[in-house]
Amino acid sequence: MNDRTSGPERAEREELARLLPAPAERDLPPGRHLHHKDTLMRLIDQDGDRATARPRPRLLRPAVLLPAAGLALGGVLLTTLAVTGQDHAPVPAAAGTSSGTAASRGAAVLLDRIASVASKSDEQQVAGGQFVYVKTLQAGNEGEFGGPVKLTEPHEREVWTAQTTGPVVDEGLIHEDGSYIPLTVGVPDGEPAVGYPAGLNRPTYTWLASLPTDPDALLRRIGTEITRDQDARDTPAEERDQAQDTFDTIGELLRETLMPPRTAAALYRAAAKIPGVIVDPDAVDAAGRHGTGVARDNTAAGWRTAWIFDSATLEYLGERSYLVRDTEMGRKGTLIGESAVLERGVVNALRDRPSAGKPSTTA
Numbered sequence: 001m002n003d004r005t006s007g008p009e010r011a012e013r014e015e016l017a018r019l020l021p022a023p024a025e026r027d028l029p030p031g032r033h034l035h036h037k038d039t040l041m042r043l044i045d046q047d048g049d050r051a052t053a054r055p056r057p058r059l060l061r062p063a064v065l066l067p068a069a070g071l072a073l074g075g076v077l078l079t080t081l082a083v084t085g086q087d088h089a090p091v092p093a094a095a096g097t098s099s100g101t102a103a104s105r106g107a108a109v110l111l112d113r114i115a116s117v118a119s120k121s122d123e124q125q126v127a128g129g130q131f132v133y134v135k136t137l138q139a140g141n142e143g144e145f146g147g148p149v150k151l152t153e154p155h156e157r158e159v160w161t162a163q164t165t166g167p168v169v170d171e172g173l174i175h176e177d178g179s180y181i182p183l184t185v186g187v188p189d190g191e192p193a194v195g196y197p198a199g200l201n202r203p204t205y206t207w208l209a210s211l212p213t214d215p216d217a218l219l220r221r222i223g224t225e226i227t228r229d230q231d232a233r234d235t236p237a238e239e240r241d242q243a244q245d246t247f248d249t250i251g252e253l254l255r256e257t258l259m260p261p262r263t264a265a266a267l268y269r270a271a272a273k274i275p276g277v278i279v280d281p282d283a284v285d286a287a288g289r290h291g292t293g294v295a296r297d298n299t300a301a302g303w304r305t306a307w308i309f310d311s312a313t314l315e316y317l318g319e320r321s322y323l324v325r326d327t328e329m330g331r332k333g334t335l336i337g338e339s340a341v342l343e344r345g346v347v348n349a350l351r352d353r354p355s356a357g358k359p360s361t362t363a
Contacts, residue, residue: 103277107294110279110309111272114294117314119265124258126205126346131160131172133347133354134256136318137286138339141329149323149330154286154338159183159256160350163204167195171202173350180351200225203253209260215269222249222270247274247296251307254316258344280306285318287340293320302327303336316341 102108126132135158143150158175161183162168171183185195198207200222212218226245250267253259259267271277271294280293283306293306302325308317318340325332345354 102273102275103271104279106279107277108272110292111268111277111294114309114314115265115268118259118268119261121261121264123261124205124346126163126258128164128206129348130163131347131350131352132163132205132258133343133345133352134159134161134258134341135343135353136256136339136341138318139286139335139337141336143329146328148328149334149336151335151337154340156342158353160347160352161202161204161256163206165198165204165206167197168202169193169195171196175351200229200249200253203257205258205260208253208257208263211263211266213262213266215266215273218266218270219246219273222246225249243275244296244298247271247277250274251305251319254307255319255339258346280304283308283320284338285320285340286338287318287342289317289340291317297324302329 103111135156137154137156139152139154141149142152155177159172160174161172162170169185171185174181174183185193196202198204212221223242223246226242226249230240230245250271253267254264274296276296278295278297280295282290283293283295284290285308289308289310291308292311293308295304295306297304302323303321304324305319305321307319309315310317318338320335320339321337323330323332323334323336329336343353343355347354
């Protein structure tokens with residue numbers, strides 16, 4: 001049958017064919033992980049004593065923002081991303097994420113391919129007494145809010161997260177900058193410790209596997225969780241952007257977890273329903289690996305965040321954020337954060353590493 005497509009439609013189809021490789025022959029490593037919610041300030045004694053609040057992740061969103069989805073800047077300000085295409089004028093962010101509005105055609109096709117590969121990865125057996133281990137290379141902005149970017153040198157970060165289903169105070173451990181930092185729930189002076197159960201703020205492998213695998217149902221579930229969190233923080237309605245908050249939440253759920261295959265596939269297909277998600281054709285992770293990005297532009301703040309995937313295998317590589325216009329943070333193109341996943345796996349104890357003879361998944 002003759003191809004009657006011509007003009008812009010033909011050009012778009014040819015561009016998609018160039019960007020999207022043939023289906024991968026091998027499986028993706030399971031997922032990525034959520035950076036722990038920064039509910040309290042980082043308190044680390046100079047002598048290396050135990051911290052009583054969750055450390056702030058060093059990257060993965062520009063350091064001017066707290067990392068948890070829907071979390072406010074200074075307790076108030078939320079990130080709000082409007083939507084643009086790679087070479088198009090900005091489109092206002094939608095109030096919702098229904099299937100009536102969706103990502104660009106190229107991003108939707110790419111995310112469907114990524115989801116298909118992710119769904120074929122091996123299911124993991126993760127017991128409640130074990131820990132998920134993720135090793136990354138990352139650099140983040142340590143500049144003051146509203147000021148010029150001061151990017152750190154890329155450095156390794158290791159995270160061990162407890163997989164216990166019930167509430168825990170001791171959530172795991174971070175190894176970064178030569179120090180081991182306990183991940184603990186902050187406890188106010190004189191009050192009993194109240195831990196976090198498995199959930200959006202502490203996504204264990206079992207909890208992730210319990211999420212809906214229908215993309216629309218998954219979007220509704222995420223939206224409910226985000227709204228509940230924002231209500232608890234008294235976030236003003238004008239500072240809420242459901243589409244952007246949903247994109248951020250999915251990115252964090254993929255970041256430092258070990259993701260069940262069906263859940264990973266559902267998250268990618270859900271992301272394809274978020275308005276304004278685009279393809280960033282040449283994105284580079286913190287390890288210097290080139291790939292294809294799935295991105296959104298924050299037109300309010302002036303930066304783009306891209307999840308980076310290997311162009312041949314569609315494996316997740318890392319994440320990158322950079323300015324898309326001149327701002328007080330710097331000139332257009334200035335890098336404000338980057339990461340690269342180096343290894344993931346399941347271990348039996350804190351400070352164990354999968355590479356030391358245990359099953360692991362490498363990026």
